[in-house]
Amino acid sequence: MTDTTLANATxxxxxEVRKGAVRMQGGRIVDISGGSAVPAGAIDCAGDLVMxxxxxxxxxxxxxxxxPRPRVNWPHQAAIIAHDAELASVGITTVYDALxxxxxxxxxxxxxxxxxxxxxxxxxxxxxxxxxxxSHFLHLxxxxxxxxxxxxMAKFGPDDRIGxxxxxxHTPGERQFRDVSKLKDYVCGxxxxxxxxxxxxxxxxxxxxDRLGALHEATAVAESRRYGATLASHDDTTAPQVAVSAxxxxxxxxxxxxxxxxxxxxxxxxxxxxxxPNLIRGGSHSGNVAARELAEADLLDIVSSDYVPSSLxxxxxxxxxxxxxMARGIATVTxxxxxxTGLQDRGHLVPGARADVIRVTxxxxxxxxxxxxxQGKRVG
Numbered sequence: 001m002t003d004t005t006l007a008n009a010t011x012x013x014x015x016e017v018r019k020g021a022v023r024m025q026g027g028r029i030v031d032i033s034g035g036s037a038v039p040a041g042a043i044d045c046a047g048d049l050v051m052x053x054x055x056x057x058x059x060x061x062x063x064x065x066x067x068p069r070p071r072v073n074w075p076h077q078a079a080i081i082a083h084d085a086e087l088a089s090v091g092i093t094t095v096y097d098a099l100x101x102x103x104x105x106x107x108x109x110x111x112x113x114x115x116x117x118x119x120x121x122x123x124x125x126x127x128x129x130x131x132x133x134x135s136h137f138l139h140l141x142x143x144x145x146x147x148x149x150x151x152x153m154a155k156f157g158p159d160d161r162i163g164x165x166x167x168x169x170h171t172p173g174e175r176q177f178r179d180v181s182k183l184k185d186y187v188c189g190x191x192x193x194x195x196x197x198x199x200x201x202x203x204x205x206x207x208x209x210d211r212l213g214a215l216h217e218a219t220a221v222a223e224s225r226r227y228g229a230t231l232a233s234h235d236d237t238t239a240p241q242v243a244v245s246a247x248x249x250x251x252x253x254x255x256x257x258x259x260x261x262x263x264x265x266x267x268x269x270x271x272x273x274x275x276x277p278n279l280i281r282g283g284s285h286s287g288n289v290a291a292r293e294l295a296e297a298d299l300l301d302i303v304s305s306d307y308v309p310s311s312l313x314x315x316x317x318x319x320x321x322x323x324x325x326m327a328r329g330i331a332t333v334t335x336x337x338x339x340x341t342g343l344q345d346r347g348h349l350v351p352g353a354r355a356d357v358i359r360v361t362x363x364x365x366x367x368x369x370x371x372x373x374x375q376g377k378r379v380g
Contacts, residue, residue, distance in 0.1 A: 002026075002376045005042035006359060012051035012330045014348050022050055024355035027375035032351060045359055048370060051330050052349050053093025053356030054312050055337040057164060057232075057273065058139060058254055058304040061086065062097050066119075076122050081131060088133040088380040090310045091369040093356040094338075094346060096139035096163050097123060101153050102146030102216065104208070114148060116140065117155045124161065133379040135356070137163035137341075140229070142220035144169040145209045149216045153223045163341050165224035166232040166254055167217060167245070169209070221248045230341045232273075239264040246270060252302060252340045257288035262299040271340050273302035276315035295319055302340060303332045313360065313367050321365070 007021035011032065021042065023031040038044045065079035065086075087095055099116040126132050138161050142149060156162060224231045233245035234254045242264035245253065252271035255278075256262045262272050274291035275284075283290045294300040303319070305312035312333050320329025338347025346354040359371035372380035 004373065004376060004378075005039060006045050006050050006357065006371075007038040007042040008036045008047065009045035009050035009359070010047055011349060012049055012327055014331070014335065014350065015327055017049075017326045019047075022349060022357060024357065024373060024376040027355055027377075029349065029351055029353045029355050029357070032349065043371075049360040049362060049367070050349070051358055051360065052334040052347050052353070053134075053358050053372065053374065054091045054316075054333045055094045055343070055347055056087065056092045056305055056309070056312060056333075057096050057252075057302065057337050057341065058098055058166070058306060059087075059095060059309065060098060060307045061305070061309050062119075064307070076119065077126065080123055080126055084126075084132045084134060084136070087309055088372050088374075089369065091313050091358040091360065091372060091380075092134060092305070092309060093358070093372065093374050094135040094137070094343070096137045096341070098139040098141050098166075100141045100143055100168075101156075102143030102149035102168075103152065104147055104205075106147065114152055116152060120156070120160060134374055137161045139164040139166065140227075141166050141168045141234075142216070142223075144213050144216045144220070145205050146216065147208065147212070149212075150219050153219060156223070156227060158226065158228050160227070162227040162229045163343075164232055165220055165227065165229045166234045167220055167248070167250075168234045169213070217248075225249075233270070236261040236265065242268055242270065254304070255288070255306075257284075257286075259289050259293060259297065259299070262289065262294050262297075266299055271301040271336065272299055273304055273337075273340075274300055275306035276303050276311035277306055277308050279303070279315045279318060280311055291315075292322070295322060301332065302336045304337075313369065314365075317362070317367050318365065 003025045005021055005023045011020045019036050020034045062083045065083045066074055068074055101116045103114045104112055120138055123136055127136055140162055142165055230251045231249050232252050232254050233250045236242045236245055236253050236256045237258055239260055242261055246268040250270055252273050253265045254273050265272050278284050279291035303315045316329050316333040319332055320326035335347040346356050355376035357373045358369055360367040361370050
């Protein structure tokens with residue numbers, strides 16, 4: 001039985017940061033003590049931060065490994081294992097792998113097909129084989145503006161480790177793509193559409209949303225309940241949109257695009273999640289509200305690395321400095337995401353919790369991960 005003690009550490013506890021030691025045994029945290037003593041056999045952390053493993057609710061990182069360049073498809077097993085190892089290396093010990101459900105198959109060059117069920121099977125099989133270092137759950141991104149959402153979601157069930165279903169609406173002129181010129185830059189750059197093809201693409205998607213949007217939204221909400229998953233909204237822009245999200249039973253809002261929407265989420269009891277790249281870069285690459293603005297207005301609860309895994313730790317440290325409260329900053333990537341998705345066994349450095357723990361050396365504004373333990377076993 002593995003028995004590991006991290007001593008002479010700066011412990012990030014639920015409500016404070018103080019010197020002490022954490023002992024892990026049998027996959028659990030069994031003791032937390034104070035002081036800077038280093039018992040025989042313990043690891044001397046030399047004052048480094050020791051905190052719960054980071055929890056990632058929304059990441060596109062697996063897509064980058066599967067398609068490292070446009071139209072270059074990488075073998076999935078190798079991609080999943082590399083993705084898993086990368087997350088472990090930056091201190092992420094629990095991840096909800098985001099997979100799109102809902103495809104468009106009759107839209108010319110702008111088609112995108114079904115893939116989620118097959119990829120989910122590969123992730124779950126590697127997990128069953130013990131080939132993955134960290135804990136993996138599934139996050140189904142339900143694309144409302146699509147043709148096949150009902151059929152694709154029906155292929156999943158309560159045994160598939162689906163922790164999150166998010167309501168994604170990428171209809172041109174709405175939410176993330178309220179500015180259609182931003183959509184044009186993205187789609188034409190990625191898929192090489194001509195001006196005429198883009199105009200046709202926009203018209204086709206708007207017609208699709210008008211025809212199937214209500215059915216798809218209702219289906220996604222119902223299926224999330226069947227799976228036993230947490231429901232999330234995505235890119236809420238206005239207070240009325242947030243009100244609809246609340247009616248659906250949304251627990252947290254991914255990347256609200258305006259301060260108005262974030263404030264409405266707070267009034268509705270919906271947690272607000274923003275992207276770490278937005279915070280670190282100083283603004284949204286899509287022209288939406290800046291994460292720092294929401295943090296300064298006390299409207300930010302959870303942080304996601306989105307498309308840069310290493311940004312998760314950096315953003316939490318930045319928030320700790322901004323708020324003058326490191327425990328609160330670290331909670332945005334540990335306790336808050338755990339609580340939002342009902343993971344009661346992790347996210348907190350307390351006796352009895354799952355021994356997902358990381359050691360971090362502070363390097364100015366950033367941090368370097370120097371050790372990663374998952375259920376008490378060192379994986380990085």
